[in-house]
Amino acid sequence: MHRVVITGIGVISGLGLDRHQFWTSLIEGRSGIGEFEQPEYGPIRFKNAAFVRGFSPESYFLDKSVAFMDRFAQFSVVAAREAVAQSGVEWTEELREGTAIITGSCIGGRIAGVRNRVPTYHQPRERQNPTLMLIDAAISRLGGYTHMIACAKSVAATYSRKGPAYARLAVVTNGQKAPRRYSRDQARAALDLRPEDNVIGQIGRLDYQKNQGFTLDLLNDLPGVTLLLVGSGPDEPAVKNKIAASGLTGRVRLVDSIDHARIGLFYSAVDAVLFPSRFEGLSLAAIEAIHAGVPPVCADIPSFREMFADSAFLTANLLLPGSDRNAWLIRIRDILSDRELREQIAAELALLSPAYGFDTMARQYLRLIEESAA
Numbered sequence: 001m002h003r004v005v006i007t008g009i010g011v012i013s014g015l016g017l018d019r020h021q022f023w024t025s026l027i028e029g030r031s032g033i034g035e036f037e038q039p040e041y042g043p044i045r046f047k048n049a050a051f052v053r054g055f056s057p058e059s060y061f062l063d064k065s066v067a068f069m070d071r072f073a074q075f076s077v078v079a080a081r082e083a084v085a086q087s088g089v090e091w092t093e094e095l096r097e098g099t100a101i102i103t104g105s106c107i108g109g110r111i112a113g114v115r116n117r118v119p120t121y122h123q124p125r126e127r128q129n130p131t132l133m134l135i136d137a138a139i140s141r142l143g144g145y146t147h148m149i150a151c152a153k154s155v156a157a158t159y160s161r162k163g164p165a166y167a168r169l170a171v172v173t174n175g176q177k178a179p180r181r182y183s184r185d186q187a188r189a190a191l192d193l194r195p196e197d198n199v200i201g202q203i204g205r206l207d208y209q210k211n212q213g214f215t216l217d218l219l220n221d222l223p224g225v226t227l228l229l230v231g232s233g234p235d236e237p238a239v240k241n242k243i244a245a246s247g248l249t250g251r252v253r254l255v256d257s258i259d260h261a262r263i264g265l266f267y268s269a270v271d272a273v274l275f276p277s278r279f280e281g282l283s284l285a286a287i288e289a290i291h292a293g294v295p296p297v298c299a300d301i302p303s304f305r306e307m308f309a310d311s312a313f314l315t316a317n318l319l320l321p322g323s324d325r326n327a328w329l330i331r332i333r334d335i336l337s338d339r340e341l342r343e344q345i346a347a348e349l350a351l352l353s354p355a356y357g358f359d360t361m362a363r364q365y366l367r368l369i370e371e372s373a374a
Helices: 019-027 071-087 093-097 106-112 130-141 153-160 184-190 212-219 236-245 264-269 284-292 302-307 312-318 325-337 339-356 358-373
Strands: 148-150 169-171 198-203 225-230 252-255 272-275 296-299
Touching: 148 153, 153 169, 153 302, 184 264, 198 212, 198 264, 198 325, 212 225, 212 236, 212 325, 225 264, 236 252, 264 284, 272 284, 272 325, 284 296, 284 302, 284 339, 296 302, 296 312, 296 325, 312 339, 325 339, 339 358
Parallel strands: 148 169, 198 225, 198 272, 225 252, 272 296
Antiparallel strands: none
C-alpha cells in the first residue's frame, strides 16, 4: 500500500467557484442543482442540472486561450491552478518532468455517445509526459478517438513513428485571425514606447520553451534598441532578475498580457518579432506576425521550417540557428536598418498569410468531420 498526500484542493462546481465557496455551501446545506436558463440548452428535455453559475472564462484566461478550450476544460485548468496554489509547489524543470495529470478523457465520451472525439496535438511528442503518452496511445487503440489531429506535419511526424496507435493521425494546420492594425504612433503610445525607437518584440509564456533569456542576451549587443516583452509564467522572476542584472531595466518594456482583442497593438508597435523557441508546435503568435506583415525572426526548428516551406526567401531570411548569436544580431540589425528588406519580407508574408487563416483551419476540421459522417 502506498500513502498519498493531498497537498491542495481546487473546485469548480454548482456549489461554488472555488474550494471556499464550495465548503460554505456544503456546511449551509445548499443544493447545487437547479433549473438552468441558458437558451443554448433549450432543446434538452430535462431542465435541472448542477450548472456552474457566475463563471467567466475571461477572468482566468487570455481570449486566445478561451477559443481553444471547451467549458469543461476551462473548469479543469482553473481548479488545478487553485490546487497547485494551495500546495505551494515551486516548479523546477526536474519536477515538471516527473509530474503527471490524471483526468477523465475521451473514453467517457465514447460511453456517453459523443459522436466526434478529437484530440489535437500541439507539441512534439518528446515534449509530453511519457506516462500520459502511454495512456493516450491506449485510448487510441481502444477506439476512444474518432479522429486524431496534429497542428503541423512536423508535430505529426513525432507521433506517427511511435506505431499504429497514431496511424490515423491527420494534420490540420493551425490558423489564426489577423490582428487589428493600428498606426505605429497609436500603438506605441498605448504601450508606453517612444515613437522614434527601434523596437523588437517577443510574446509568449515566460518559460524554458520560449527562451526569453536568449533575447535578453541579444539586447546587450543591440544598443539603442528597445525590447517589448509580453507574457507571464514560471520564469518571470528569472527574467526580471536577468533584466536588472544586465542593466536593461530602461530598455525592456515588460507587459504581463494584452487583451487579445487589442493584440494588434503589439504587432503594430514592433519592427520585428523574435521567436528563439527551443521547440514549438505551430506558433499562433508567429502566425499573427505573418498576418500583420511584421518580420518573425525564428529559430531553425522543424515547425518554423515547415511554416516558411513555401517561401525560399523567408526561409533564407527569417530562419536562424538557435545557438548562433552572431547570426541573430546580424539579421536583426539588417531588418532594423534596411527598409527595402522589411518591405520584401512583408510582401512575402502577405502571400503566405491565407494558408494560416482561421477560416482555412475551420474548413479543414469541418471537412474531416463531414467525411467521417458520410
